[in-house]
Amino acid sequence: MRTLRTVAELRAALAEPRRGGATVALVPTMGYLHDGHLSLIRAARGAADEIVVSLFVNPAQFNEAADLAAYPRDEARDAALAAEAGADLLFAPALEEVYPPGFATQVRIAGPLTERLEGAHRGAEHFHGVTTVVTKLLNMVAPDVVFFGQKDAQQALVIRRLAADLDLPVRIEVAPTVREPDGLALSSRNVRLHGDDRRRALALHRALTTAQAQLAAGTRDAAALAAAARRAMDDLDVKPEYLELVDPQTLAPVAAVDQETLLAVAARIGEVRLIDNAVLSPNGRSAGS
Numbered sequence: 001m002r003t004l005r006t007v008a009e010l011r012a013a014l015a016e017p018r019r020g021g022a023t024v025a026l027v028p029t030m031g032y033l034h035d036g037h038l039s040l041i042r043a044a045r046g047a048a049d050e051i052v053v054s055l056f057v058n059p060a061q062f063n064e065a066a067d068l069a070a071y072p073r074d075e076a077r078d079a080a081l082a083a084e085a086g087a088d089l090l091f092a093p094a095l096e097e098v099y100p101p102g103f104a105t106q107v108r109i110a111g112p113l114t115e116r117l118e119g120a121h122r123g124a125e126h127f128h129g130v131t132t133v134v135t136k137l138l139n140m141v142a143p144d145v146v147f148f149g150q151k152d153a154q155q156a157l158v159i160r161r162l163a164a165d166l167d168l169p170v171r172i173e174v175a176p177t178v179r180e181p182d183g184l185a186l187s188s189r190n191v192r193l194h195g196d197d198r199r200r201a202l203a204l205h206r207a208l209t210t211a212q213a214q215l216a217a218g219t220r221d222a223a224a225l226a227a228a229a230r231r232a233m234d235d236l237d238v239k240p241e242y243l244e245l246v247d248p249q250t251l252a253p254v255a256a257v258d259q260e261t262l263l264a265v266a267a268r269i270g271e272v273r274l275i276d277n278a279v280l281s282p283n284g285r286s287a288g289s
Ligand code: AMP
Pocket: 028, 029, 030, 031, 035, 036, 037, 039, 040, 147, 148, 149, 150, 151, 152, 175, 176, 177, 178, 179, 185, 186, 187, 188
């Protein structure tokens, strides 16, 4: 695996395989790779010939300076893990390569997809930062297929909207959430959970599994499911920033789980903000948790 710093190097590295008919997959990441990221790289390995992993901590999508400053980074470790999982190229540009002096363009999706849930709490600017950098990465790499995780369900939805609205010639794959054995969704931010916070972080997963159990027991009312999920979090002394049952396509709140419903939750555990979600299904089968 080669590490590349500039768009020119990246395009040069992809030119020859492309001439030979190779397909290209992109896995965008902010680094500090864990098994969730590696599952995307492995899925990409099975879907294309040339696998590009991008590593870029995008300041434009951070709404808190402290979160950006504390974001864990270890490029050498990331390079070793990405290579082992099957990446061919690690694209790790400097800030100025992505945002050179004079940079002034934003790609913004308007409306509920960027304004609800994460958008309501982190600000829609978060998603404007995501859509801007993802558009740039897609233009830099020009992949046939790009991989995202269901862990960031709203982000995946926003990216699908972006690709549809801008006629981006790329296939979008969304892979299931990878979890610790006790259910905690893997996240680069988990390394910042210290002491009792690691145990309290389980509140998010508990909320999801509690709602799933209530649903399986026959409760379809969204308010009742949300109340049960909140109580489960309360047991670990965690208050959600939001906990909502919404339509998985529009993010509009639902009154009952009569069709597939996204249960999305965010909570601050100490100084670390975590998110998680599950897709609830009225026939009892649930995905994601
Ligand atoms: P990040 O580095 O946090 O920006 O994540 C890069 C990609 O990995 C995004 O598409 C995430 O949705 C995905 N991802 C993060 N955590 C997980 C996880 N636990 N399981 C699966 N995918 C994940």
